[in-house]
Amino acid sequence: MKDQFRSTFGVLVALAGSAVGLGNLWRFPYLVGTNGGAAFIIIYLLFVLVLCLPIMYSEILIGRRQSEGIKSIKLLSVISAFVVFSFYAVVGGWSLGYLIKAFSFSVVSTSSEVLEQVYNSSITAVWQPLINTFLFILATGAIIMFGISKGIERFSKVLMPILFIMVIIIAVRSLMLEGAGAGVRFLFQPDFSKVTGKTVLDALGQAFFSLSIGCGSLLTYGFYIQKRENIVKAASFSALSDVVFAIIAGLAIMPAVFAFGISPTEGPGLVFITLPHIFAQIAGGEIFAICFFITFFIAAITSSISILEVLVSYVIERFKISRLSAVIISSLSVSTIAIFASLSFGLLGDVKIFDKSIFTFLENLSANILIPIVGFMTVAYVGWRMKREEFEDEITSGGTIKFKRWILNAIYLIIKYIAPIVVAIILVAGLL
Ligand code: PHE
Numbered sequence: 556m557k558d559q560f561r562s563t564f565g566v567l568v569a570l571a572g573s574a575v576g577l578g579n580l581w582r583f584p585y586l587v588g589t590n591g592g593a594a595f596i597i598i599y600l601l602f603v604l605v606l607c608l609p610i611m612y613s614e615i616l617i618g619r620r621q622s623e624g625i626k627s628i629k630l631l632s633v634i635s636a637f638v639v640f641s642f643y644a645v646v647g648g649w650s651l652g653y654l655i656k657a658f659s660f661s662v663v664s665t666s667s668e669v670l671e672q673v674y675n676s677s678i679t680a681v682w683q684p685l686i687n688t689f690l691f692i693l694a695t696g697a698i699i700m701f702g703i704s705k706g707i708e709r710f711s712k713v714l715m716p717i718l719f720i721m722v723i724i725i726a727v728r729s730l731m732l733e734g735a736g737a738g739v740r741f742l743f744q745p746d747f748s749k750v751t752g753k754t755v756l757d758a759l760g761q762a763f764f765s766l767s768i769g770c771g772s773l774l775t776y777g778f779y780i781q782k783r784e785n786i787v788k789a790a791s792f793s794a795l796s797d798v799v800f801a802i803i804a805g806l807a808i809m810p811a812v813f814a815f816g817i818s819p820t821e822g823p824g825l826v827f828i829t830l831p832h833i834f835a836q837i838a839g840g841e842i843f844a845i846c847f848f849i850t851f852f853i854a855a856i857t858s859s860i861s862i863l864e865v866l867v868s869y870v871i872e873r874f875k876i877s878r879l880s881a882v883i884i885s886s887l888s889v890s891t892i893a894i895f896a897s898l899s900f901g902l903l904g905d906v907k908i909f910d911k912s913i914f915t916f917l918e919n920l921s922a923n924i925l926i927p928i929v930g931f932m933t934v935a936y937v938g939w940r941m942k943r944e945e946f947e948d949e950i951t952s953g954g955t956i957k958f959k960r961w962i963l964n965a966i967y968l969i970i971k972y973i974a975p976i977v978v979a980i981i982l983v984a985g986l987l
Contacts, residue, residue: 558703559779565708566776566784569861570793572711573772575718576858577646578765579801580851581826584808586757588819591749592741595758596805598750602762603794606977609969610768610930611790613937616949618777619786624940625774628932629869632771635925636865639770641892642917643862644695647855648688648897652677653827654848655687660841670828678824679901688897689890695859696886699867700879703779707860714853721850722800726807728843729833735810741819742805752984759981760922765797767858769926769933771865778868785956786949787966826851863889892917927982931975938971946970 560566587595617625656677678684698706729735763769773790780789808826811833812819819825830847834840866885871878895903899913908916937946946967951958 557779559781560708560776560784561704562708563784563789565704565712566780566789567792568711568715569707569776570767570773570789571796572707572715572857573767573776573861574765574793574797574858575715575800576765576854577643577650577851578761578858579797580722580804580854581646582761583765583801584805584819585825586761587742587805587809588812588825590754590757591746592819593743593745594747594750595754596742596802597745598755598758599762600798602759603766603798606759606969606974607762607766607768608791608794609966610763610934610974610978611766611773611794612786612950612966613933613970614768614773614930615777615780615786615790616946617933617936617941618774619780619782620945620949621778622941622945625936628929628936629771629774631925631932632769632774632929633865633869635921635929636770636772636862637889637892638917638921638925640859640862640866640889642896642914642921643855643859644688644692644889644893645684645897645914647691647695647852647859648684648686649678649827650848650851650855651691651694652683652687654845654852657841657844657848660844670831671824673831674824674827679904681898681902684897684900685894688893691855691859692863692886692890692893694856695863696882698856698860699864700882702878707864710860711857714857718850718853718857719796719800721846721853722803722807725830725843725847725850726803728837729807729810732810732814732833732836734814737813738809738811739806741813742802742809756923756981756985759978760926760985763926763930764922765801766794767861769929770862770921771869771929772861774933775865775868776861783952783955785952787956787958923985924982927978927985931978931982934970934974934978938967938975943967 560569617628656673698710700706701709730739767773777786780786808829809819812825812829815829815832817829817832831844834844834847837843863885866889867878867881870876870881870885874881896914896917899906903913906913911919947963948954950963950966
């Protein structure tokens with residue numbers, strides 16, 4: 556029998572696990588920081604609600620239906636997943652490195668200089684980050700080796716609830732810091748004068764990335780979702796978890812940023828440099844640090860399994876080989892690129908592609924080009940190539956799930972007209 560997600564809960568946590576990840580804990584806070592705070596969040600939320608939900612339904616739906624016509628979408632998704640995974644694994648490796656440091660009580664300090672130094676030395680060194688990246692890829696592969704129901708589903712069921720509980724605890728503690736109010740205001744009081752074209756681009760890129768759109772993860776998970784499952788519910792649950800988690804992560808990080816006078820525009824190092832500050836100020840901070848970096852690691856791994864699975868599923872189907880061999884081949888091939896991404900913070904710092912470091916190039920290539928293209932192709936396929944009856948058959952699970960007519964019409968309208976146009980405009984604008 557085909558290996559599939561066994562339960563509805565399993566589908567929900569696996570999808571949410573894919574969505575909630577470094578995108579929320581690492582990327583979201585620094586994008587909010589560099590894009591002026593609350594206004595960015597509002598635009599991001601609008602994108603999620605109006606544009607991204609129907610795109611998510613589309614991607615899952617074509618994955619489940621597996622029509623002949625999606626070959627090129629699949630192939631491009633695999634490329635997109637490959638690129639994303641090659642830099643995701645590097646940050647995943649950092650998270651592992653910090654977790655190990657937290658266990659040896661060596662990340663907590665009150666001095667920004669010390670923390671910046673710890674951060675810089677842990678990402679610019681040659682061997683340690685590389686080893687951590689490999690370990691991270693190995694851990695991802697180890698879960699995937701067990702397959703969908705016994706690997707991805709089982710692990711997500713245990714890890715996702717832990718993840719939410721941990722981040723809530725950290726946010727509550729952070730909000731109790733003196734001076735936390737400034738951080739909260741930064742998150743919730745919009746200043747639209749700071750909004751530029753780049754803000755809108757970043758917000759869309761982040762919405763796609765954070766919801767796991769355009770890398771084949773939803774397409775691949777869709778294939779393993781049973782026909783009776785409600786796609787609309789599952790995707791909406793995932794989006795809701797993602798947004799809620801991002802806000803809680805913001806509430807954990809921004810108060811600390813302001814309370815300790817760090818600039819919120821710090822960039823990719825923000826989380827790593829800021830949070831150990833909180834831990835240094837509070838009783839039992841070392842334990843909090845361990846909790847936080849466990850959270851970070853769990854968030855990263857439940858997403859990375861959904862990215863690597865894209866490659867693994869593809870290799871299994873294409874070359875008809877065992878899951879184990881597919882995991883080994885996929886992990887090894889992605890590791891080769893990850894090596895360059897990791898070294899681009901130190902040894903290969905001078906190598907530039909289009910004026911960007913290798914890491915930033917890979918990140919931009921996926922977020923600004925590959926992911927939107929796959930997103931565009933997905934909605935264009937469902938809107939223009941698939942028959943409306945097929946679309947409704949999938950959405951309603953063969954007529955067993957009832958929707959109000961206007962809801963179906965609205966979803967379809969967005970998929971057919973609004974999403975392709977908006978994504979195309981943003982894609983072109985991003986390239987100019
Ligand atoms: N959504 C994940 C995150 O926020 C990243 C991801 C992107 C996962 C694309 C799967 C596909 O961390």
